[in-house]
Amino acid sequence: MSTGGGTQNTVQKLPLEGIRVIDFTAVWAGPHVTQWLAVMGAEVIKIESRLRPDMIRAYWNLQSTGHSINSEFAEFNYGKKGCTLNMTQPRAREIVRELVGISDVVTENFGGAVMDRWGLGYAELAAIKPDIIMYAGSGFGRTGPYKEFPAFAGIAEAFAGLCHLNGYPGGDPRPMATFGYADVTSAEHGALAILAALHHREETGEGQYIDLSMTEVVSSLLFQPIMDYTMNGRVQGRQGNRDSVMAPHSCYRCRGDDEWVAIAVSSDEEWRSFCDAMGNPAWTGDERFRDALGRWRNQDELDALIGDWTRNHAHYEVAEMLQRVGVMAGPSLKMEEVIQDRHLRERGFHLDVDQPGLGTWCLAALPWRLSDVPPGNYEHAPELGEHNEYVFGELLSMSAEEIARLEEEQVIY
Amino acid sequence: MSLQALSGLKVVEWSEFVSGPYCGKLLADLGADVIKVERPSFGDRARRCGPFPEGIPHLEKSGLFLYLNTNKLGVTLNVESASGAQLLKELIKQADILVQNNPPRYLDELELDYEHLKNVSPRLLMTSIAPFGQTGPYRDYKSCNLISFHTSGIAFVNPSDGVDDTEAKPPLQGPEHQAGLLAGLSAAIGTMSAVFAQQMTGLGQHVDLSEQEALASITRRELAVYAVEGMGWTRLKGSQPGMASDIYQCSDGRVYLICFHDRTWESWLEVMGNPEWAYSELFLDIATRRENWDAAKVMIEEFTREHTVDEILRATEPRRIPCKPVNTAKQLVESELLAERDFFAEVGHKEAGNVKFPGAPCKLSETPWSVQRPAPLLGEHNEEVYCGRLGYTRQDLVRLRAGGVI
Secondary structure: OOOOOOOOOOOOOOOOOOOEEEEOOOOOHHHHHHHHHHHOOOEEEEEEOOOOOOHHHHOOOHHHHOOOOOHHHHHHHOOOEEEEOOOOOHHHHHHHHHHHHOOOEEEEOOOOOHHHHOOOOHHHHHHHOOOOEEEEEEOOOOOOOOOOOOOOHHHHHHHOOHHHHOOOOOOOOOOOOOOOHHHHHHHHHHHHHHHHHHHHHHHHOOOEEEEEEHHHHHHHHOHHHHHHHHHHOOOOOOOOOOOOOOOOEEEEEOOOOOOEEEEEOOOHHHHHHHHHHOOOOHHHHOHHHOOHHHHHHOHHHHHHHHHHHHOOOOHHHHHHHHHHOOOEEEEOOOHHHHHHOHHHHHHOOEEEEEEOOOEEEEEEOOOOOEOOOOOOOOOOOOOOOOOHHHHHHHHOOOOHHHHHHHHHOOOOO | OOOOOOOOOEEEEEOOOOHHHHHHHHHHHOOOEEEEEEOOOOOOHHHHOOOOHHHOOOOOOOHHHHHHOOOEEEEEOOOOOHHHHHHHHHHHHOOOEEEEOOOHHHHHHHOOOHHHHHHHOOOOEEEEEEOOOOOOOOOOOOOOHHHHHHHHOOHHHOOOOOEOOOOOOOOOOOOOOHHHHHHHHHHHHHHHHHHHHHHHHOOOEEEEEEHHHHHHHHHHHHHHHHHHHOOOOOOEOOOOOOOOOEEEEOOOOEEEEOOOOHHHHHHHHHHOOOOHHHHOHHHOOHHHHHHOHHHHHHHHHHHHOOOOHHHHHHHHOOOOOOEEEOOOHHHHHOOHHHHHOOOEEEEEEOOOEEEEEEOOOOEEOOOOOOOOOOOOOOOOOHHHHHHOOOOOOHHHHHHHHHOOOO
């Protein structure tokens, strides 16, 4: 890993080239961690079994395609290699030990101490490879009263206080959008921790164990309401689209079907520009809206009046009009609009991934752009056991006969 | 003090509010040496944001600032002055990494964008965080938490359990600051990957982070299912395929309960004392349950309303039915689980006193997270940095201060 000398050529290698990850993760949170590593060039070997494939493979239209991949699986697992090992068999666990010996990172997010029960806990893995980095993702941590509980994003979010803060003012706590807020935030903290551990290993030769609790990750992101409580005993509630300081600050109905625009005004100057953009209707001269405090106090009426104006326009139109004069505004994008949005398209956020036998799929990239590094490893997501030949034949130098025997014995299975 | 994970990495953080500072904090908390550059007198605008002790604004007591700027050295610098820009470049020359979240056009105007700075330091790893990134039609758009959530698509599918009336219930932003935090977190990953890239080539790098993309990445499941399967996902009830998990009212609070799947459904029926209604053909298997879930919810809640959160937890935990309380900040701080996990940290600060806030987001066994120093006072380390590291004298500092440079 020494420097490449004085040439100023654009780098062809990806940052994590040469790093190998043995990946036991499944569903969303775990695979998203290793997805980051894979896109950055690490060789991620996903270990599944025909007895126990990643459960996401079983969602959506599997029967009709005859493939073991659907869009959701691909969205979290592109860039990775896949092999099958029936972990109920002792021989399979031996094979894993061999793989660990030639790897850098092992990842898992089982609901409980499964790795320990397989004799593949951190102590055992470190005995095989002292500088191994092991990542364990869970709902509540690998220590503590809930260490055997499976992880669910919604549960972690509820416990961590996110649901309490999410919802309409005067309404009930609501589960957070998408099924992945806790999953993605945890996964990113996990990826960061692994990169930090790899960096430390570069400097010192020392590996380590990473214990990540989804609940703790989400709680740490909610430090502000937590501190309002520890400092002042105040329990914050739901604000909906409103803000504790800015007004107007909300989401307004536009002309099209279920079409909305978000607008936020943070200064008197922006307010004046906003009024100008609207053509200075008479109501903007109202005493009550003259200053920030007045606008904040009379938000209900202000929002209704603004809504009367936005209703005559399309959301992109309002956003462009207001941004042109320096006012914060943005269309509230539907899924299809996120996919078609010209800015995201130009930025390369949407990928065309060729899934063999299934076609070219539009999948989301990662928010990862480096200037002098290729865009990333966005190879297709693996079919179940797609890379068995590579993992067992090439990496572990097993003969074709041996592999066939192990398949028959349902070890490679 | 033993080595921390990122000991030896030198960072200059020229950023304010949430996204840049969170990126800087993540690196600092893992042991990187981080110098935070703030405007003289005014400082990071987060200093003006609460929570404040007793609600009294004070530049040195902002909870937002105190949390986001642990483990950093703080200096003041007026980058808009020629001398200030020069000082910034000197700081950068001594650093490996620059983290900044200024508007792209502002950097262009000051000639402190990557194209210029890489001439100052060819090895520089520069991480730029902006609402819509450094390129593209929205590059110069102004933004905040609200705008980021709505332009990422997340708002449109929030809340995830759906609403009956999409006219009355608009798309919903996420809680305060989450957008900036996500951006900072993604930026920290990008920054570390640039460190690795540099080990291979010795070259500098510009990391271009878009807050919109950082959030849109969270909707990847919905995006894929729409783009490939053609299944539309909105906040209208019934349009969300997938797990029907829910929040239920108890006598003294609420729980989040997932009892939908076959195994957990049967166990949950046990908890409810096997009521007759549950054996109707409306709820017999997962498919019919999905169709009639609203009706099931009403009946389930009739049961939970008669019990405390604690009773429900004691019944569901041994049966491994996923169920946990919908906590407020108070319950989180008082949580036995988090206490046992040693989750909270208490840090002494010169002006704010003892402040309690979340500790490590995850636990590293050999290089644990720690607070070596609290968030800096405004300009607290001017002497240590300008004199100690750049070789200026105290008299120089007096002159620089008088000239409005620091």
